[in-house]
Amino acid sequence: MAYTRLPSPDDVPDQPHKMYLASTAVAMSEMFKIIVCAYMIYSAHPLQKRSLRKLYNNLYTEIILQWRETAKLAIPASLYLVQNNLQYLALSLLDAATFQVTYQLKILTTALFSVLILNRTLRRIKWIALAILTVGIALVQLPPEANIFTFGAFNTQDSAAVPSDLDDDPHGSLAKRAPGVAPENTLSGFVTVLIACILSGLAGVYFEKILKAPPTPPPQQYTPLSQTDKESASPSPISYLDENPPPHADLVPKEDDALPPTAGIWIRNIQMSLFSFVLGVVFIVFLKDGKAVIRNGFFQYYTPLTWVVIGMQAGGGLIVALVVKYADNILKGFATSISIILSSLVSIWLFEFKVTTTFVIGSSMVIYASYLYGL
Numbered sequence: 001m002a003y004t005r006l007p008s009p010d011d012v013p014d015q016p017h018k019m020y021l022a023s024t025a026v027a028m029s030e031m032f033k034i035i036v037c038a039y040m041i042y043s044a045h046p047l048q049k050r051s052l053r054k055l056y057n058n059l060y061t062e063i064i065l066q067w068r069e070t071a072k073l074a075i076p077a078s079l080y081l082v083q084n085n086l087q088y089l090a091l092s093l094l095d096a097a098t099f100q101v102t103y104q105l106k107i108l109t110t111a112l113f114s115v116l117i118l119n120r121t122l123r124r125i126k127w128i129a130l131a132i133l134t135v136g137i138a139l140v141q142l143p144p145e146a147n148i149f150t151f152g153a154f155n156t157q158d159s160a161a162v163p164s165d166l167d168d169d170p171h172g173s174l175a176k177r178a179p180g181v182a183p184e185n186t187l188s189g190f191v192t193v194l195i196a197c198i199l200s201g202l203a204g205v206y207f208e209k210i211l212k213a214p215p216t217p218p219p220q221q222y223t224p225l226s227q228t229d230k231e232s233a234s235p236s237p238i239s240y241l242d243e244n245p246p247p248h249a250d251l252v253p254k255e256d257d258a259l260p261p262t263a264g265i266w267i268r269n270i271q272m273s274l275f276s277f278v279l280g281v282v283f284i285v286f287l288k289d290g291k292a293v294i295r296n297g298f299f300q301y302y303t304p305l306t307w308v309v310i311g312m313q314a315g316g317g318l319i320v321a322l323v324v325k326y327a328d329n330i331l332k333g334f335a336t337s338i339s340i341i342l343s344s345l346v347s348i349w350l351f352e353f354k355v356t357t358t359f360v361i362g363s364s365m366v367i368y369a370s371y372l373y374g375l
Helices: 022-044 051-066 067-072 074-093 094-118 124-140 184-209 225-232 262-298 306-327 327-351 357-373
Strands: 144-148 154-156
Touching: 022 051, 022 074, 022 094, 022 262, 022 306, 051 067, 051 262, 067 184, 067 262, 067 306, 074 094, 074 262, 094 124, 094 184, 094 327, 124 327, 124 357, 154 262, 184 262, 184 327, 262 306, 327 357
Parallel strands: none
Antiparallel strands: 144 154
């Protein structure tokens, strides 16, 4: 992601850096999720019973008829939307080293909200393990050329500031900043990352609470009553004793069209991505970048690598949902940390990654923290 936000060799000197709009990238990531989840719901039915009609009925029932359940996802969708955009903004305000280190605070904010919202009890030893994990993964992701100085700020020898918006730096002065000079907007970057960490923890825990809640029974299916049934049936607020079915009753899936139990997580992801996409397009794309979209188009300065980043963001979001569903957000943090170490080790062979002292120390801390948390 950070690589796609850096100035390109093709940029014209003394001209603003041509960057794709982060707001449109986030919106397209949500659309990717919707498409993938719809296919997963379609595939959840037995092969011989799959049809677009069943898919439509499932989506209509779960999203429209059960609108109260859908509305619950508006909160985490809004939080994730803001958090994703703050990530892109922070990458433009800070160098990669500082961003990677400070963003690991989301591990602690997630644990805090797990206690506050899910009423989990974490022993002191688990809090210590989480603190060690936070420091360890920060050291693992610290670039070899980074130097730690006063109050934990980071300065990379080859770092270059990237303006967050084309109009913020019309002369490209930040892009031409001398090597080794810290960005002037570092404080804004720290605040941006801190807010992103808080929103990440809150959204993740709230989403976990919704995912693990008991499934809501589908709307009652209408079946016309015979005359004998009408005479023997007792009046009930939810009984239909006339020949007129309730509105849209013909669209409620029959038992054969019922949503497979394994598809519930995909419905939840569609519900949340719908909110994220609509809110993102209306309030982020057009209100924040509306002029740029009208001037240069929605997909301005997109490259194949941009689409790769969008796909990775979408896939990562769906994988996170699976982990949260069958484990929890805290364990997700440990799994992510270990995966970073493994990918770095693979990079030794693929990309000639050099193992540094900080990487060894950080990896040891992550492994020890994982052991300590399991005690």
